[in-house]
Amino acid sequence: MAVLIVTETSKGKFNKASLEAISYGAQVASMLSTTASLLSIGSGSDDELAKAGEYGVATVLKADHAKLSHFDPQLFSKLILAAMEKTGADVLIMSHDRTGKAVAPRISAVLQAGLISGAVELPVTSGGFSVKKNVFSGKAFAEYSITTAKKIITLLPNSVPVKLTGTAATVSAFVEGIDAFSSVLKIEEKIHQHDGEIPLPGADVVVSAGRGLKGPENWGMVEDLAKTLSAATACSRPVADIGWRPHHEHVGQTGIAIRPNLYIAIGISGAIQHLAGVNGSKVIVVINKDPEAPFFKAADYGVVGDAFEIVPKLNEAFRKFKEQNS
């Protein structure tokens, strides 16, 4: 029995979600009295990859190959299956990100290995093997048991804190079967991100605004606040639909679901569809002039009043706090 964790590096580094998956996998291995290996896909110095050891992984297989620079689920699955074979892994851990969502189901189907996607806690291993995950768009949890010998878990980001343990891991190259694989997909990236913009999906702090802002020209104060907090900006669905803000900023049932530590909602009423995308946030602050806005029921802190007065004041208060605490 052994655990294999699969993560990717981004610009040569592990991101927060990857470190969470690595630590989670190492903790699962220790619960099962076995060891965890990491398959790291992408570039990265051996020193950076050896850091996985600090999160409890003994060995790192480094899959750095030109063919892996684009995401082909068929190729990634092949590589992961080969790494599972090599390490004798019967538990596979990935992050519940774009790669995990596309690849884990494929491997689950091929191996007929039970998959829990989007786990929010460590498994319970006494008397079977069960894992808790979010269901009904965050409105409930389900505890699932996996009955197959081989098991796969994808971990929801920002759910299980990392645990530091151990020292550097040993790193070796692993590119089995990649040369022989010819991808049928043609993939081209078009990046439009501005320098310094914080990507929304993994952001720790998110500042979001809705129709209460009255027009796209009023987003300056939202962006200023986001800048002070090193936060990503987001918006509600109506605002994306009328074109005030780009669609990739839309959080909610049909947009993206986020789980930041702090979510600040400005001029958003809090329809159930919006809440479905943000109810995984650790702390929610709602600023709205309508004291009856449903969002206040889901909020930890609320400010009733005019956003155009409150937001600049809040920004100022955060700035003062940062100066005093830097």
Added chain:
Amino acid sequence: MKILVCISQVPDTTSKIAFTDNNTRFNEDKVQFIVNPYDEWYALVRALELKESLGGTVTIITVGPLAVEPIIRKALAIGADDAVRIDMDPQDAFSTAKSIADYARGKGFELILAGKETIDFNGSEVGGMIAGLLDLPFISLASKLDISNGSAVAEIDIEGGVEVTTSPLPCVISAAKGMAEARIPNMRGIMAARTKNIEVISSDVAPLVQVKAFTLPAPKSAVKLIDPSNMDQLVELLHSEAKVI
């Protein structure tokens, strides 16, 4: 172009979430069921648009007992040509995906579409599993889809931009927001749906995972209201009480 669209029945977004049978079953009492929005608004409508421009057929497939027929009729009213119902209680994503893959194998579907996830179990699993079982290319989370020179061309929103992926047919694609605009069935569609064919087939696939128990999150404590003139207090609370800054 022969297209298969996988649809799922889910409780309407505003449904009360409650459980019965010792918290092992979703309580369906007074719940309004709908077609999973990602399956309907994006996958099905885009399939119909492709059929309208390129010709062909759109077949919908779902796994479930007789009680799911209303959502099948809804999808037929929106414009699907015919439907397949796999008469089985969908116990997990694998038993669902395997039943669909077993049906689709050898039928000549050039495109298999599914929503990116269902709004009840939020797994994002069925599309990827079907692709794995049929050993087909898979494009997940596509927010745009076109057919060009016999290939599928999809756009996927990625961090800071988009990725344009071209795949040969047949392939499996999961649909995210942006792929199409929702359509409301008209009276003609609703009338026509009554006589469209629903093929019922049986399947028996064992699940790989099982729900042991559902739980509801602890109720949120009441919101703490802060005076608009005292934003320093809010910042202080976020720091010392909530510990998020």
